[in-house]
Amino acid sequence: MSSNRWPLRAALASAACGALYGAAAAQTAPPLETLLREASAPRLMVGEAETRAAEGRALQARARPNPTLDLQVENVGGEGPYRDFQSAETTLSVGQTLELGGKRGARIATARAEVDTARSRAGLGRVAFARDLVVAYATAEAAGERLNIAKDGVDLAETDARAARLLVDNGKEAELRALQAKAAASAAQAEVSRAEAEQGAALARLAALTGGERTFTAVTPGVLDRAWSASVATAEAPTVAVAQAEQQVAARKLDLERRRATPDVTVSFGLRRLAGDDATAAVAGVSLPLPLFDRNRGAVASARAEADAARARLLMAQADATADRRSAEGEARAADRSAAAAHEGEGAAREAYRLARLGYEAGKLPLIELLSARCDLVAARQRHIEARLARAKASADLAQANGQIAFGDAR
Template identity: 50%
Template sequence: MTLIMRGRLRYAAASVAAILGALASGRGAAADPAPLFKDLLAQAQSNAPRLAEAAASVRQAEGLARQASARPNPTVDVGVENFSGSGVYSGANNAETTFSLSQPLELGGKRGARIAAGRAGLDAARARLVQSKADYAFTLADAYAQAEAAERRVALAQEAVTLSDETVRASRALVDAGKEAELRSLQAQAALTSARASLDEARAERTGAFARLTALAGSAAPFTSLTDSLLTASQSASLNRDIDVLATPAVLAAEAEREAAAKRVRIERIRAVPDVTVSAGVRRFSGDDSTALVAGVSIPIPVFDQNRGNITAAQGELQGAEARLSAARLDAEADVRTALFQIDAAQTRVGAATEGETTAAEAYRLTRIAYEAGKSPLVELINARRSLAEARAQTIEAQLARLRAEAGLARLQGRPFGDR
């Protein structure tokens, strides 16, 4: 058997080993796979801590809105006078006992203002929940895609190690046969060392990517593999690109918060109006066993406390909410323009990267054939392999950029990523 034939057999064996290794790795990781992305997103609605916080804020706002409609409680008062004193009041024969009921009356429309503010606060909490869900869907899609990309990088790195190891063996055989200089063997060994380091780095990145995905999803069991692909399933061609800048979740949430702040200003202004407390009751005179009615009205005099500090604070809160709304509108306009541009740019980038990968793969195939035939030096084979690895990495990065652009558009539209 000639040296060239032995080289071809080694490369064929290396390719088969790389494929079998990737399949074996996939079977080992499939013990605890992440669900399909749409299923994972649905499950996370009740498991993800980030969404649980926003949902808890809605429940808090619901409680405050219910409490806002409550009226002040009445007060029952029982009083005894003129007993256990001196003279005719030494006992209880001349005691006076009063039973009365007092009721605070809110003036100035305080209850109506509280109810309106409670409803506005609830609307703001619900708007923030919608925004949180849109932001979370974007973050989860990015984490899912990052985990997928990490898996692909590990497979590519494993393949590079396998082929580099075979190159070391082939170059050593050529050196021993006197057909290559010792330098070629050293170059091949250096390439193998670099490939192994890249594999270790890729595995570490995969571990981190799956840990982040598990944490985002709020899963008790760690994910180790995926059952869905977001990188290859592009939606660019069928995406609905209509976006109302004023209807993005961030703008709607800012508007709701501004409205709630305005309602709180009205509450603080009305609180400066003093409330009236009316009372009515019966008084019994033990001396002659007679009774009489009693009634009263009490009104605080707003001399020292006119609630000016709270009014100023509420007005400052309103000004801040209005500033945030203006910023949200400007950001939404910029984000919409950027998202539409990124969709087209990312799709073009994916096409260019895919074409570049195809070209690099063909160049590597031809260089390998030439090397096996003894017509090309080892350094050209190593360079061709490096170019192919870089082209594949660029394809992954381009697909990640496309995924982020599509998920970003869905976030601006306020819809779960994956829905057309």
């Protein structure tokens, strides 16, 4: 009997542990500033890894060509006096290639420019990630407020339904009005289910963006109501900084390809052992390739074209950054005004519903007026949420256009 209970006990223990782990893993999301500071998203890891790779290539660019060790044995294995090693000539030499024309310096400069480009791209990635994180956080907060509004709507609808039933029972309303109020309460309950699904999806996107394995059940409120004004941008936009760095890389590569047309010299020095004469002699040599067929013209032409393209991309990035910044400033101002107007509209709708409810309970207004006022109130609260969310998104877009992080530390 006891042996049959062990599997059941093990299953119950496992289920209990799973429930406890799920409760521990699910939590309220930390404040936005904490996520901005501590997030380890894969998107950020990519930029960091690419920067380290460029730094490794820059370190390798400083390396000089390795020397060569050459061993030659001549006059062996022949006939007569050259049988065996009696007349052998053994030469041991060391050769070193000397890079001429400033190739090494140009190669190092190109690698350094590539490091700057990788860092600029990583900075662009951080700013873009911060923008997306702000939007995701604000969206999750808005979803939570929509859920609260939906729940409040259920309470209001049920209160209206009870009031309608009371008037019906007192003979002041037809049975149809009670049915209408009950249907409105059912519709409000369905809205709660939809709002719960939207909140779950928004929280899941936020958790996925942070790159962790945590499960969020809510966010720390305050992002939608936080005021953020962009400081005057003193640096180039991140996209322009990347384009400038890429233009520098292209210019360095063009200079490097031009210098590669200069041939390198290889010098060698060694000792030769003359077995037949029982003597040792020094040997030295110099080798220089003749640039008759390969003068690196194709590579120079290609690098020149890439430099022209990089300059064109820089001009495009500067024009786009100016347009994006002006557009983001306009959107931010408009979103701020819309949020203020929506706040006033919500207050007016709340007062209208209060008066409609008093009028209905006093028998001075029909049920349709009360239901309409309640729908207007819910819609006004929804519009206020949407306006605040649009303001947060506009602030994040403006921050990205200025190369800054909204609601966080400056880049």
